[in-house]
Amino acid sequence: QGQSDYQMPLAGRTVTITAGGTREPLDPVRFLGNRSSGKQGVALAVAARNAGATVRFVAAHMEVPPPAGVEVVRVETALQLREAALEAANGSDVVIMSAAVADFRPAEISDTKIKKRDDTADPVITLVRNPDILQELVEQRNGGAGGAPQLIVGFAAETGDSQGGVLAYAEAKLQRKGCDLLVVNHVGTDKVFGQDSNSVVILSRSGAEPQEASGTKTEVSDAIISRISFELNHVSP
């Protein structure tokens, strides 16, 4: 038994993973999007599946296909992702929010294509806030079949700026969101997005030392999934 637990640390567990970038429509042919490729989410799904988990994969726009052997729900917008994630989270032991969710969406979606005209002023796009799905997941937190409390994992892409460094912003985000683990990426325009390798720091709300993981997205995902397995199997609530 010890042996199989070691090789399949997520056997009998259900893991919900959101991945990719949401697209927020402006009209029937245009959207506001982001540079998320979905590769990290796919690598996480593969790692969780290989660790024995049943994986519910909520996929926004991705540049890569979803992996085999997982249950896929396709979504486009943040509001759709919210609905799918809250539903999939129900009965999941773990929820991983690796999707890049648009913070804002156009206040109005035109039913017809927006035309350029010489007789009217240039258009201004008004944006409204999308709900914070990670925060809602924390608020509705419920356990999976395994009995342990649900473990909720957020991702943060930070650049740091004149007001604060990457880790300072990430610590504040972890406390604000209330998730158990926060996986922090240091991003620039040429870093992380669409790349095959990655370097992250895993912050824990329980106050454990920040854990670094770097390598290919597969290696980083394996490290994240083993950390999650460790939290589920060894850390008491």
Ligand code: CTP
């Ligand atoms: N997230 C979410 N719902 C949103 C925005 C983000 O669930 N509307 C999730 C992301 O999937 C990620 C985490 O929250 O797991 C952190 O996302 P991030 O964009 O870094 O945080 P924000 O709170 O949106 O802060 P900001 O973009 O201002 O840095």
Ligand code: CA
């Ligand atoms: Ca954001």
